[in-house]
Amino acid sequence: MIEVIIRLFMSLKALITGSSTGIGYQYAKYLALQGWDLELISQNEERSIISKENLSYENAKFHTYDLGKKESIQFIVENIDVPDLIVANAGIAINGAIGELSREDKEYYYYLMCGGVIDLIEGFVPRMIEKGSGRIVIVSSIGATASMPKSSLYSSIKAGIYAYGKSISTELRKKNVSVTVSLPGYVRTNAHERSGLGHLMKKVPWWMWVNPEQVVKETEKASIKGKAEIIPGLVYKLVRPLLGLQPAIHVWQKLTKKT
Numbered sequence: 001m002i003e004v005i006i007r008l009f010m011s012l013k014a015l016i017t018g019s020s021t022g023i024g025y026q027y028a029k030y031l032a033l034q035g036w037d038l039e040l041i042s043q044n045e046e047r048s049i050i051s052k053e054n055l056s057y058e059n060a061k062f063h064t065y066d067l068g069k070k071e072s073i074q075f076i077v078e079n080i081d082v083p084d085l086i087v088a089n090a091g092i093a094i095n096g097a098i099g100e101l102s103r104e105d106k107e108y109y110y111y112l113m114c115g116g117v118i119d120l121i122e123g124f125v126p127r128m129i130e131k132g133s134g135r136i137v138i139v140s141s142i143g144a145t146a147s148m149p150k151s152s153l154y155s156s157i158k159a160g161i162y163a164y165g166k167s168i169s170t171e172l173r174k175k176n177v178s179v180t181v182s183l184p185g186y187v188r189t190n191a192h193e194r195s196g197l198g199h200l201m202k203k204v205p206w207w208m209w210v211n212p213e214q215v216v217k218e219t220e221k222a223s224i225k226g227k228a229e230i231i232p233g234l235v236y237k238l239v240r241p242l243l244g245l246q247p248a249i250h251v252w253q254k255l256t257k258k259t
């Protein structure tokens with residue numbers, strides 16, 4: 001409600017990471033329709049240009065940085081004015097059994113989807129507190145709460161940022177800064193194809209896929225309400241209590257097996 005009133009007099013600004021495709025792009029589209037000013041960050045120049053053409057929105061600035069690098073986050077925090085909403089979404093699927101990933105890769109992925117998200121948030125939060133308002137959305141994954149064989153690194157990274165988000169949600173509530181962690185299941189984006197997990201698009205049944213538009217709608221609604229977490233999609237809300245159980249792990253293993 002307060003946001004709606006503010007928007008009548010001045011524009012609000014959102015910073016979205018991973019905005020070129022998938023969930024981040026849909027988030028940008030959703031907020032553009034509501035007149036937000038947008039700072040959009042992704043890595044690949046070509047995909048950023050395509051997203052700019054597709055979004056076709058004059059109140060958006062497009063930046064390209066590798067968010068797996070500390071200097072990128074430092075530059076963003078030092079050079080972009082404090083936003084009213086941060087959507088920490090950038091990420092990739094990680095395919096790899098135990099011992100298969102190099103130490104460099106593990107550190108890079110951890111920074112991209114956990115350490116760097118923490119640095120980004122902590123770089124802006126003091127100014128949000130000073131302003132007396134702000135919202136933060138972290139896109140984690142339902143994998144944070146489940147056993148993910150051959151994606152253990154991904155699962156642990158997403159669990160780390162989930163725990164961080166839930167904790168700061170309580171901590172910042174009194175300061176009028178809300179933090180919402182979104183835990184999507186399988187979402188129809190290019191993420192799996194990009195990470196060599198394209199077989200999942202065929203193997204995982206259609207009813208287990210949620211559209212990115214729905215993820216955004218449910219996540220944004222939860223964030224506005226100040227909820228600490230949201231699981232987008234009915235199917236994942238229903239199965240969440242079962243995810244840690246052995247039969248569910250067995251089914252997951254069968255569904256995600258390459259052959």
Ligand SMILES: NC(=O)c1ccc[n+]([C@@H]2O[C@H](COP(=O)([O-])OP(=O)(O)OC[C@H]3O[C@@H](n4cnc5c(N)ncnc54)[C@H](OP(=O)(O)O)[C@@H]3O)[C@@H](O)[C@H]2O)c1
Nearest residue numbers: 018019020022023042043044067090091141186187189191
């Ligand atoms: N799809 C799913 O099933 C699913 C499920 C649960 C959670 N998630 C999470 O949702 C988030 C978005 O994923 P998505 O499915 O929308 O994937 P996507 O379509 O592949 O989009 C990923 C976005 O992150 C950006 N990105 C990746 N690495 C980056 C880097 N090093 N620096 C800057 N930007 C980078 C990409 O930019 P470029 O185009 O420049 O590479 C792109 O904009 C991720 O955190 C993912 O883990 C996805």
